[in-house]
Amino acid sequence: xxxxxxxxxxxxxxxxxxxxxxxxxxxxxxxxxxxxxxxxxxxxxxxxxxxxxxxxxxxxxxxxxxxxxxxxxxxxxxxxxxxxxxxxxxxxxxxxxxxxxxxxxxxxxxxxxxxxxxxxxxxxxxxxxxxxxxxxxxxxxxxxxxxxxxxxxxxxxxxxxxxxxxxxxxxxxxxxxxxxxxxxxxxxxxxxxxxxxxxxxxxxxxxxxxxxxxxxxxxxxxxxxxxxxxxxxxxxxxxxxxxxxxxxxxxxxxxxxxxxxxxxxxxxxxxxxxxxxxxxxxxxxxxxxxxxxxxxxxxxxxxxxxxxxxxxxxxxxxxxxxxxxxxxxxxxxxxxxxxxxxxxxxxxxxxxxxxxxxxxxxxxxxxxxxxxxxxxxxxxxxxxxxxxxxxxxxxxxxxxxxxxxxxxxxxxxxxxxxxxxxxxxxxxxxxxxxxxxxxxxxxxxxxxxxxxxxxxxxxx
DNA sequence: TTAGGGTTAG
Numbered sequence: 268x269x270x271x272x273x274x275x276x277x278x279x280x281x282x283x284x285x286x287x288x289x290x291x292x293x294x295x296x297x298x299x300x301x302x303x304x305x306x307x308x309x310x311x312x313x314x315x316x317x318x319x320x321x322x323x324x325x326x327x328x329x330x331x332x333x334x335x336x337x338x339x340x341x342x343x344x345x346x347x348x349x350x351x352x353x354x355x356x357x358x359x360x361x362x363x364x365x366x367x368x369x370x371x372x373x374x375x376x377x378x379x380x381x382x383x384x385x386x387x388x389x390x391x392x393x394x395x396x397x398x399x400x401x402x403x404x405x406x407x408x409x410x411x412x413x414x415x416x417x418x419x420x421x422x423x424x425x426x427x428x429x430x431x432x433x434x435x436x437x438x439x440x441x442x443x444x445x446x447x448x449x450x451x452x453x454x455x456x457x458x459x460x461x462x463x464x465x466x467x468x469x470x471x472x473x474x475x476x477x478x479x480x481x482x483x484x485x486x487x488x489x490x491x492x493x494x495x496x497x498x499x500x501x502x503x504x505x506x507x508x509x510x511x512x513x514x515x516x517x518x519x520x521x522x523x524x525x526x527x528x529x530x531x532x533x534x535x536x537x538x539x540x541x542x543x544x545x546x547x548x549x550x551x552x553x554x555x556x557x558x559x560x561x562x563x564x565x566x567x568x569x570x571x572x573x574x575x576x577x578x579x580x581x582x583x584x585x586x587x588x589x590x591x592x593x594x595x596x597x598x599x600x601x602x603x604x605x606x607x608x609x610x611x612x613x614x615x616x617x618x619x620x621x622x623x624x625x626x627x628x629x630x631x632x633x634x635x636x637x638x639x640x641x642x643x644x645x646x647x648x649x650x651x652x653x654x655x656x657x658x659x660x661x662x663x664x665x666x667x668x669x670x671x672x673x674x675x676x677x678x679x680x681x682x683x684x685x686x687x688x689x690x691x692x693x694x695x696x697x698x699x700x701x702x703x704x705x706x707x708x709x710x711x712x713x714x715x716x717x718x719x720x721x722x723x724x725x726x727x
Numbered sequence: 728t729t730a731g732g733g734t735t736a737g
Contacts, residue, residue, distance in 0.1 A: 309729050316730090339730075346731060383731045421732040452733040459734095484734045491735080522735040550736045557736070585737040621737075 283313050289322045296329065305333075312343040319347035323356060330363075338375050341367045346384035354391035360384070361398060368405060377409045383422035390429030399426050415443070421450040428457030433466070448479045455488035467492035471501060483509070487519045494527040502527040506540075516544055522554045529558030549580050557589040565597020572606070582614060584622070591625035595632055603629040620646075624654040631661025636670055652681040659688065663695045671695045679715070686712065 286292050296314060304310040311333065318326035330336055330344060341363055348360045364385055367377050382402065389399025403426075406419060420443050427436035440446060440454050455473055458466040470492035474485065481489075486505050493502035506524055509516065516524075521544040528537035541547070541555045552575040559568035572590045575582060582590075587610050594603030607626050610616045618626075623646045630639035639658060643650055655678045662671035671692055678688045689712045696704035 312729070339728085343730060380731050387732075416731090418732045423732095425732065447732095449733050454733095456733060482733095487734050517734090519735045526736070548735085553736045555736095583736090588737055 283317050286317055286321065289325060292318055292321050292325060308337055308339055311336075312340055315340060315344045316347045319344060320351045323348065323352070323359065327359070335372065335374070338367060338378055338381065341375070342378070342380045345381065349384040349388045354388045354395075357388040357392065357395050360388055361395075364402075368409070377405065379410060379414075379416035379419050382406055382410075383418045386419075386422035386426040390426040393430075396430045399430065417443075417447055417450065421447075421453050424450060425453045425457070428453065428461075431461075433457060433461055433463060445478070448482060448485070451477055451479060452482075452484045452488065455485055459488035459491045467495045471496075471498075480512075481508070483514050483517055483520050486514065487523050490520070490523040490527050494523065494530050497531060499527075499531040499533070502531070516540070518544070518546060518548050518551055521547070522551050525551065525554040525558060529554070529561065532562075534558055534562050534564075547578075547580075549575065549583050549586060552580065553583070553585045553589050556586070556593060560589055560593030560596055563596055565593045565599050568593030568597075569599065569602055569606075582616075584616060584619060587616065587618070588621055588625055591622065591629060595625060595629040598633055600629055600633045600635070620648050620651050620654065623648075624651070624657060627654055628657040628661070631658055632664065634661075634665050636661060636665060636667050640670060650677070652678060652685075655681065656688065656691075659691050663691050663698070666695065666698055668695055668699065668701075 282291075282295055282298075286295055296318075299305050299310055299314060311329075315326055315329060318329055326344060326347075330340065333340065345360045345363050348356050348363075364377070364381065367375055367381060370376065382405075385402055386399055389395040389402060403423060406423070410416065410419065420439070424436045424440050424443075427433070427439065436454065436457055440450065443450060446454075451473075455470055458470045458473065470488055474481070474489050477485065486509055489505045490502050493499070493505065502524070508514075509520060514520070521540055524540045525537045528534070528540065537555065537558045541551065544551060552571060556568045556571050556575075559565075559571065568590060572582070572586070572593075575586065587606065590606055591603045594600065594606065603626070607618065607622065607629075610618055610622065623642065627639045627642055627650075630636070630642060636658075639661065643654070643658065655674045659671055659674035659678065662668075662674055675688055675692045678685070682688070689708055693705050693708040696702070696708060
């Protein structure tokens with residue numbers, strides 16, 4: 268029988284990483300059986316991990332064939348399923364967990380390695396939130412309370428944060444005696460990504476309280492919140508901290524800094540960060556193109572889009588949103604149309620409602636309202652409120668009453684409470700001195716019980 | 728004894 272030490276160095280294991288097809292996988296599986304490696308947990312775990320990436324059904328059949336699989340093997344497969352399948356196979360991960368938690372064998376009992384990946388999967392999709400909360404009860408049941416595991420604790424904080432239960436996440440965090448860097452980062456990211464008011468301020472407060480040295484991930488959360496708050500100096504401080512502490516200007520930090528500087532109106536600094544980055548992915552380009560677009564540098568934005576393509580990077584859905592809107596803001600209609608059509612024809616990306624929204628904006632702003640209207644009629648999905656609002660805006664710019672009224676009619680069906688829509692239509696009427704219609708629009712607002720909040724000056 | 732948690736743009 269193969270000794271455990273040889274089982275780790277066996278040539279079969281080297282082959283595993285090179286396996287790409289189900290046929291390869293079956294060949295290696297046969298070799299593992301014939302060489303006796305199938306009696307050892309380590310090669311089996313490697314095989315299970317690989318099989319889950321190539322053919323999940325086959326991976327599950329391997330597990331079924333193993334007599335008395337250890338919890339280690341279950342854990343390997345559960346975490347592989349979660350990380351390789353983007354949480355689309357969460358039901359299989361939970362089915363395996365149920366086998367572990369209901370096992371009568373003393374050798375098979377959930378341990379601290381079982382839970383983190385399940386909490387990650389549970390937080391991903393709302394349909395699993397309930398199961399994640401039940402899993403929390405299992406943690407209390409199956410794990411020794413004296414041995415608080417930092418991974419389980421961090422996973423729980425992350426799970427509640429992803430469920431939108433920031434209070435629970437915070438309360439669990441506060442009970443952790445010495446949170447490590449990853450746990451701090453989980454909480455910082457939770458607040459930075461939260462839509463709740465005050466959450467960005469909380470990131471700033473937490474950052475000051477950090478008991479461990481922040482790393483790049485901590486700075487990404489801080490910079491993101493500074494960008495949302497328009498806190499230029501806070502963001503600049505984070506940038507200086509990065510440089511002084513020899514941290515890496517990686518793609519995540521770089522992208523968030525580009526976004527921060529763009530939002531604060533410092534396009535030169537954004538460009539400087541972009542140029543200083545050693546490696547740039549599509550997201551970095553998207554952030555820089557977006558910055559150029561909102562500041563009206565359409566030509567430069569398109570140049571950058573071309574550079575992205577020439578570098579061999581693959582544009583994604585966001586690339587097309589930012590690039591087409593760059594064309595829209597700079598009146599580069601033909602370029603925008605060309606890029607929109609290339610989306611599907613060249614890159615195989617099916618345009619979504621936001622891309623049609625950009626297209627309608629592109630045509631509408633330039634006065635091609637007829638074409639914009641045709642585009643709305645032909646688009647394969649229902650136009651959303653943003654799209655109609657953009658069309659209404661274009662109608663206002665070009666004084667097109669009829670299309671403005673059509674847009675408002677659709678908008679009322681989608682978002683009655685938004686007073687801005689009535690104001691846009693009212694402005695169209697005012698622009699052509701149709702004061703009776705202005706009055707009628709105001710009446711319509713009253714009928715629909717929509718209130719326009721009065722403007723408030725912040726200057727004392 | 729080999730495994731497990733955190734990050735970007737729209």
